Amino acid sequence: MASLTEARRLVVKIGSALLVDRKSGALRLDWLASVAADVARIKARGTDVILVSSGSIALGRQVLKLPATVLPLEQSQAAAAVGQIRLARAWEEALAPHGITTAQILVTLEDSADRRRYLNARATMETLVGLGVVPIVNENDTVATDEIRYGDNDRLAAQVAVTAGADQLILLSDVDGFYTGNPQVDPDATRYTVIDAITPEIEAMAGDAGSGLSKGGMKTKLMAAKTATASGCALAISDGFVLHPLKALEDGANATWFTPHLDPHLARKRWIAAMKPQGALVVDTGAAQALAAGKSLLPAGVALVEGGFGRGDPVTIRTADGRTLGQGLCRYTASEARAIRGHQSQDIEALLGYPGRAALVHRDDMAL
Numbered sequence: 001m002a003s004l005t006e007a008r009r010l011v012v013k014i015g016s017a018l019l020v021d022r023k024s025g026a027l028r029l030d031w032l033a034s035v036a037a038d039v040a041r042i043k044a045r046g047t048d049v050i051l052v053s054s055g056s057i058a059l060g061r062q063v064l065k066l067p068a069t070v071l072p073l074e075q076s077q078a079a080a081a082v083g084q085i086r087l088a089r090a091w092e093e094a095l096a097p098h099g100i101t102t103a104q105i106l107v108t109l110e111d112s113a114d115r116r117r118y119l120n121a122r123a124t125m126e127t128l129v130g131l132g133v134v135p136i137v138n139e140n141d142t143v144a145t146d147e148i149r150y151g152d153n154d155r156l157a158a159q160v161a162v163t164a165g166a167d168q169l170i171l172l173s174d175v176d177g178f179y180t181g182n183p184q185v186d187p188d189a190t191r192y193t194v195i196d197a198i199t200p201e202i203e204a205m206a207g208d209a210g211s212g213l214s215k216g217g218m219k220t221k222l223m224a225a226k227t228a229t230a231s232g233c234a235l236a237i238s239d240g241f242v243l244h245p246l247k248a249l250e251d252g253a254n255a256t257w258f259t260p261h262l263d264p265h266l267a268r269k270r271w272i273a274a275m276k277p278q279g280a281l282v283v284d285t286g287a288a289q290a291l292a293a294g295k296s297l298l299p300a301g302v303a304l305v306e307g308g309f310g311r312g313d314p315v316t317i318r319t320a321d322g323r324t325l326g327q328g329l330c331r332y333t334a335s336e337a338r339a340i341r342g343h344q345s346q347d348i349e350a351l352l353g354y355p356g357r358a359a360l361v362h363r364d365d366m367a368l
Helices: 031-043 054-064 073-098 109-113 116-132 153-164 200-205 218-230 243-252 262-271 285-292 335-340 345-352
Strands: 009-014 048-053 102-107 134-139 169-172 233-238 256-258 281-283 304-305 314-319 322-327
Touching: 009 153, 031 048, 031 073, 031 243, 048 073, 048 153, 048 314, 054 073, 054 243, 054 256, 073 102, 073 134, 102 116, 109 116, 109 153, 116 134, 116 153, 134 153, 153 169, 153 218, 169 218, 200 218, 218 233, 233 243, 233 335, 243 314, 256 314, 262 322, 285 314, 285 322, 335 345
Parallel strands: 009 048, 009 169, 048 134, 102 134, 169 233, 281 314
Antiparallel strands: 233 256, 281 304, 314 322
């Protein structure tokens, strides 16, 4: 079973019902402060932390005095626009006393479905956590319509965990784990401590009911667990209503852990290796040696560009004598790659007319 103390990169999903008081519509400030203290302690031991936080619509609803019913799309988007400012500010004010800088990232389902957007989101998150920042991620409810929505932050959190290469994802919930039935109506329901495989029997035990402020039921949590564990990320469902919920989980509070199938780094490499290449980058001897040493592929080491690929497309990486070194996701189009091949990274802006990323293919986007 995984332990929160072992996480290298942690994603924590926080639902509206935990963050916003159901009756008053106001933030639960004491609870928020306790989570901030938990995050600070976890970061202090070297773990990267990303928060996926609901709450914008719930907060905006209260400000705009909208009814506590299902809102039309335009009213939901208006509430999100008002509430998102307050949500971001709340996290900033909660984490600032601990010396932690926050950043807001708003995404839609399209951002993970489109490879170029996916790579941009991954690069941004990687840069932020590398600088010690805690990203606060939420669905961009102000622009998302049903066909481009995740619809719940359980699945969003799982996709963020995959994008960021996290090894653990915690779903803070209004229940303390996954049960054989609904414990509120079934006195014989028992909680799983560990689930190694999500079988049809496990799926049949999940219900649809969510709380008054949130959309996610146990089925969405199982879907999140499938996504996360298939990409090498352990997932836990635990009680989020208590103060210091992450510390409580560390100290042995009830939870259900879903076991990952692979290391997240290896899972990503396998995903990239399985893609159909759209072109090729032929590299010189120096670049081949650098790649073997775990370095990214820089423009200076590329001698030839083949094919007509776009940003984020998979390309073969090979030597001039035809030896295939691996495959990676290119951060430039084929025409851009041709323009900058053989040149130093600092020359990219002059060659293209706009600043670009230093690497053609980053080592995290490469399977050798």
